[in-house]
Amino acid sequence: MGFWRLMFLMDLLIPLLMIIYGYVYSQRVPKKINYFSGYRTRRSMQNKETWDFAHRYFGRLSLVFGLVLMPLTIIAALTFRNTDVETVGIMGTLLMTGQIVFFIILIIPTEIALKKNFDKDGNRRTDR
Secondary structure, X not given: OHHHHXXXXXXXXXXXXXXXXXXXXXXXXXXXXXXXXXXXXXXXXXXXXXXXXXXXXXXXXXXXXXXXXXXXXXXXXXXXXXXXXXXXXXXXXXXXXXXXXXXXXXXHHHHHHHHHHEOOOOOEOOOO
């Protein structure tokens, strides 16, 4: 049971970080474009406007999906609560892997939104 509790807490970290990251970046964008923190892609780092847009967009997505993943994670973890240590380890690892993949997939709609709202040089589109 002790290992299950540890794995449960580890499984909750990713949705919790998505919620925190989402809230922070949807409200406060890093002031300067940098290579160390924040949502950093070639398209998002073109200028301050694309930087701000990408952070707010990705932040909102991350917040919403973190709030969705949290109860799903709890339900999933409870299903293997009374199983052996090996099953808890495998299922917990699979759950975390799925969460990470899901978090990375959020890049796709953010990049699509950037492409839709800005041209290849980072200028806001007016032809919509």
